[in-house]
Amino acid sequence: MNGSVHSSPTVVDIKLKRGPSGLGFNIVGGVDQQFVVNDSGIYVSKIKEDGAAGLDGRLTEGDKILAINGTKLENLTHRDAVELFRTAGEDVELRVRKKFAHHMNGPTDSQPKHEPSVFPLGVLAALAGAAAILALFYMRQPRKHF
Template sequence: MNGSAHSAPTVLDIKLKRGPAGLGFNIVGGVDQQYVMNDTGIYVAKIKENGAAAQDGRLQEGDKILAINGRKLENLSHSAAVELFRSAGEDVQLSVQQRSSLPQNGPASSRSDGESSPALGTWTLFTVFTLAVAAAGFFIYKRIQLRHRGPC
């Protein structure tokens, strides 16, 4: 033996009651936007403060959601998973695999269980880059304009 212990992942069944702000957590993942390399699963990205998940206390960031109301979340797109959460009703039963130290592949920010935007992380990075380039261009333009200004 090499001294390392490998144990089976812990699976929890968690029942949440939908509140005014939904279930109180954001999800990432799906076949169209893998969050963990070589895994198309749906993961908890963020627990919202004072939401149903935070009040329950068992669901944690990084947990993999295996099923919702008995419906497995295998091979779904992100938007299909979001739709399952939206239509799950008031009392929601989750089957959850507790987080492990798998390498993450996705964005740090994510959409909530009631929102969907597959390209949000990429779009945001692109927008920030575009604004930075535009600001730099404007600064250079003003500097050139000041250098070529004649006497007043």
């Protein structure tokens, strides 16, 4: 990164209106319970389908919430971050960095791009080895001539 969060194409602003069940998502992270290695940021852990975030559709599990109503979520405990969300009011603006699957500790729904799979090569090598063993076994069988 070039030092400016605002220049990154993966950072978006999302405005949500608090519904009857709140904003409709859960968070993890904080300085006291890191969700991502060496990162004490606040991350979306679950989206409730019928909640404000689920109906809006832009926020996804694994996104990092950088700020809420202009207040940066840096160096906060999990409890302090939760309190900011609880007291944010009815209209909430989130600054969000869209997820990068390869940095997450937990399971993700996508694989890193551009990494070739070695599985097909392993299968081919195993088949070639099996064919070689069968050929050797066949060649060592005594032949009967009629």
